[in-house]
Amino acid sequence: MERKSESNLANRFANELGKSENKLENRLENKKLNDRDLVVLLKEKIRNEKALTLEVVNLIREVENRRIYLAMGFGSLFDFVTKELGYEESAAVRRISAARLIREIPEIENKIANAELNLTNLSMAQSFFRREEKLRDEKLTRSEKKSILEKIENKSTRETQKVFLEI
Numbered sequence: 001m002e003r004k005s006e007s008n009l010a011n012r013f014a015n016e017l018g019k020s021e022n023k024l025e026n027r028l029e030n031k032k033l034n035d036r037d038l039v040v041l042l043k044e045k046i047r048n049e050k051a052l053t054l055e056v057v058n059l060i061r062e063v064e065n066r067r068i069y070l071a072m073g074f075g076s077l078f079d080f081v082t083k084e085l086g087y088e089e090s091a092a093v094r095r096i097s098a099a100r101l102i103r104e105i106p107e108i109e110n111k112i113a114n115a116e117l118n119l120t121n122l123s124m125a126q127s128f129f130r131r132e133e134k135l136r137d138e139k140l141t142r143s144e145k146k147s148i149l150e151k152i153e154n155k156s157t158r159e160t161q162k163v164f165l166e167i
Helices: 002-032 035-066 077-084 089-104 108-113 119-136 142-151 157-166
Strands: none
Touching (some): 035 077, 035 089, 035 108, 089 108, 089 119, 119 157
């Protein structure tokens, strides 16, 4: 069984080496693209990146649901996402906030996928919800949160900040 494990590890390293070589080849190929094709490729990669980000958020949500981070010796999901996954603190907060809001309000997953809501605005919303709950000394209802989230759909970060100041 140990040989099988070593073989799998060797295959993974070879795969990673191949990926590294492919990245170099891709960079060389990108230089050959005309301007229009380069922009088209860039937009395609951005769409892929957004889909991948949502997939990562959903995986973080599942790690939290299963409490895997505790079994791995981390005191919090935040510690797991920053220390184990290597995310910067602000990126970790955005992803964790989105994961928790999706758990509470599953409908927003489609809004994230369709770029109607973004991770930055969702993180701002989570902070707003916590402040409001502390001021009111009671939890906001799911309906109240949904209503607020609807107000920040398709908004820039600055527009979202204004919405929260007006509420």
